[in-house]
Amino acid sequence: MEPDTARAQLMELRASIDNIDAALIHMLAERFRCTKAVGVLKARNDLPPADPAREKQQIERLRRLADEANLDPDFAEKFLNFIIREVIRHHEAIAEQHGNGDGAKAAT
Numbered sequence: 001m002e003p004d005t006a007r008a009q010l011m012e013l014r015a016s017i018d019n020i021d022a023a024l025i026h027m028l029a030e031r032f033r034c035t036k037a038v039g040v041l042k043a044r045n046d047l048p049p050a051d052p053a054r055e056k057q058q059i060e061r062l063r064r065l066a067d068e069a070n071l072d073p074d075f076a077e078k079f080l081n082f083i084i085r086e087v088i089r090h091h092e093a094i095a096e097q098h099g100n101g102d103g104a105k106a107a108t
C-alpha cells in the first residue's frame with residue numbers, strides 16, 4: 001500500500017474513532033444524569049445505594065449482548081462493573097448529604 005493511501009485510511013478510521021468516543025462520553029453523561037436521579041430517589045426513600053440483584057440481571061444481559069455483538073463478554077462485564085462502582089459511590093455521597101448515609105450503607 002502507498003504510504004499516502006495508508007495515511008488517508010488511518011485518518012479516516014481515526015475520525016470514526018473520535019466520533020465514537022464523543023458518543024460514548026455523551027451516553028455516559030446521560031447515564032450518570034439518570035443514575036444521580038436514582039440516587040436522590042433512593043436517599044429520599046431510605047433505599048440502599050447498591051442493588052446486587054439488579055446488577056446481576058444487567059451483567060447477564062450485557063454479557064449476552066456482547067457475545068452477540070462479537071465483543072468479549074468478560075470485558076463488557078468489567079466495563080459495567082467499573083461504571084456501577086462509580087454510581088454506587090455517587091449514591092453513597094448523595095445518601096450522606098441527605099443525612100442517611102450510614103443507614104443506607106448498613107442496609108446493603
Ligand SMILES: C=C(O[C@@H]1C=C(C(=O)O)C=C[C@H]1O)C(=O)O
Nearest residue numbers: 035038049050051054055084087
Ligand atoms: C442505578 C441503580 O443503582 C445502582 C447502580 C446500578 C447501575 O449503575 O446500573 C445498578 C444497580 C445499583 O447497584 C439502580 O438501583 O437502578
